[in-house]
Amino acid sequence: QKQADQIGYPVLIKAVAGGGGKGMRLVEKSGDFISSLESCQREAAASFGNAHVLIEKYLTKPRHIEVQVFGDSFGDAVYLYERDCSLQRRHQKVVEEAPAPGLSEDMRKAMGDAAVKAAKAIGYCGAGTIEFIVDVEKGLDDAPFYFMEMNTRLQVEHPVTELITGQDLVEWQLRIAAGERLPLAQDEIPLIGHAFEVRLYAEDPENNFMPQTGKISHFSGPQQNTHFRLDTGVEAGDEVSIYYDPMIAKLIVWDRDRAGALRQMSKALEATAVAGLKCNLEFLSNIIRHPAFSKADLDTGFIERHKADLMPEDKRADHNILSLATMAELAPHRTGPRNTRNDPWDFSDGWRMNLNLKTTLTFIDHDDMREISVTYRENDFLLSIEGEERAVQIIRHDGTHLDIMIGGHKVSAQVIQNGQDFTIFHGATVSHLHHYLPGAEGEDEDGGNGVITTPMPGKVTQVMVKDGDIVAQGQPLMILEAMKMEHTIKAQISGMVEGLTLAAGDQVTDGEILIHIIGDEE
Incomplete structure (x- = not known):
């Protein structure tokens, strides 16, 4: 702490054996140093088996x-240009792109030369990444850059480098490991177009990005082609467990320039659907479509600075989403005869003599009850949603794809239904709704006030209270590692x-009761 006080705050505590954003704590003031140090050391020991840390400004x-570098056993080294990985959350990269937007040719060469010099200085052989921090307080032009660390492996984000150079970096690794020389000299490495990569995670942005576990009931995306590449190790039916990083896939796009690549990524995200557990798909779409991101106004504080835009507080479904959910629920019941006799009793289209059939559907949306009154009509439905009436017609319902017409305007979505739960992918939004059926929900009247359950399976690493302690609302009680x-x-x-x-070291399952607090009013 003496060194941190001397350097001046803010400082960063980093695990010496760390990586991937793990084992890092930002300390804003001296009073927070000890608790941050202890937390960082625990996470470092658990993740890397080494609790040693360092401090930096x-x-x-x-x-x-x-900068992506490669060295061979003959003492040669080259760089395959740079990647901008400034879009981060908790020091974990979220969006990566290559080349770095706004970087001048002179600065690109200076950073590349510095990276190659570092690789040669240690006789490095194979794929590596030299990471720099660039101080853009006064802009990127001639900004000072500082060596941060070297990753002696192929990075998660290496596909963007492959797309702008046309090189297979894994093949390069194998050739160099086999004793061959570098496949290309520095002046032979092309730089073509622009590429983006986003990391699709099983996590809940609305719940502090809490990692999600469970079965992926649906996973689909666009066809791979020149502009789109999908790297994944899971498919529908697979489980996301507590034992591994919750990344589902990497979506990578390429185009001739940055604006074109942004359009490609926006389309790719819009055509991707994941259901069964929550993920950060909409959050990624909000980043890609943000005006500041389009203008490349970037730094590592981007997500926190634009948090209100990227994670709006009002996440309730709009009336188009509610209309889509209603039509998805009613579509299977609006059918013609089930046999060739054209028996009118085989129709399930809501017809009634003299009067139109009316019904009410209730969806739970972020703990709110949303009621939709529906009137069956000959060619469409009349929906009444929170005082607004709208005529809605089903145009197409093919598997998960649903097209409806609302007041002459076509509205399309992917609707994934699992029992009474709906996941609706419409444009850049992802909505989760539950069709509420009174009497079939198993409601709990007492609400479980004061009962704290695990948000996910994990291990208790520290318990800060004991039986009989009096605690205040918001007071830390224990630390769970998951x-x-x-x-x-x-x-x-x-x-x-x-x-x-x-006690510390105990394993807990999803939904297990951790602590019961008897409220003051009890």
């Missing part, structure tokens, strides 16, 4: 630009801890 407006990350469990209400049996 934290730049307030940095861009993270890294998905290689620490999650602090806090008191939801003020009161007394009762029946605590867990």
Whole structure:
């Protein structure tokens, strides 16, 4: 702490054996140093088996630009240009692109030459990444850049380099490992177009990006071609477990320039659908479509600075989404005869003598009850949603694809239905709705006030209270480790801890009761 106080805050505590955003803590003031140090060391020990950390000055407006290098056993080394990985959350890369937007040719060469010099200085052989922090407080032109670290492996984001150079970096690795020389000299490596990669994670942006576990019931995306590449190791039916990083896939696009690549990524995200658990698909779409991102106004604080735009507080479904959910629910019931006799009793289209059939559907949307009154008509439905009436017609319902007409305007979506749960992918939005059926939900009247359950399976690493302790609302109670990350469990209400049996090292399952707090009013 003495060194941190001397350097001046903010400082960054980093695990010496760390990587992938794990084992890092930003400390804004001296009073937070000890707790951040302890937390960082616990995570470092759990993730890497090494609790040693280092401290460095934290730049307030940095861009993270890294250079892909290759060295061979003959002492030669080259760089395959740079990647901008400034879009980060909790020091974990979210969006990567190549080349770095706005980087001048002179600065590109200076950073590339510095990276090659570093690789040659240690006689490096194989694929590696030299990571730099660029201080863009006064802009990118001639901005100072600082060596941060070297990753002695092929990075998660290496596909963007492959797309702008036309090179297979894994093949390069194998050839060099076999004792061959570098496949190309520095002046033979092309730089063509622009590429983006986004990391599709099983996590819930609305719940502090809590990692998600469970079965992927649906996973689809666009066909791969010159402009789109999908790297994934899972498919529909696979489980996302607590034992590995919750990344589902990497979506990579290429085009002749950055604007074209942005359009390709926007289309790719719009055509991707994941259901069965929550993911960051809409969050990624919001980044790609953000005006500041389009203008390449980037630094590592981008996500926090634009948090209100990227994660809007009002996430309730709009009336088009509710209309889509309603039509998806009613479509299977609006059918013709089920046999060739044209028996009118075989129709299930809602026909009634003298009067139109009316019904009401209720969807749970972020804990709100949303009611839709439906009137069956000869050629369409009349929907009444929160005082607004709209005529809706089903144009096409083919598998998960649904096209409807609302007031003369076509609205399309992918609707994934699992029992009474709906996941609706419409444009750049992802909505989760539950069709509420009174009497079939198993409602719990007491609400479980004061009962804290696990948000996911994991391991208890620290318990900060004991039975009988009086705690305040928001007070940290224990630390749970899951998905290689620490999650602090806090008191939801003020009161007394009762029946605590867990200790550090205990494994807990999803939904297990951690702590019961007897509220003050009880």
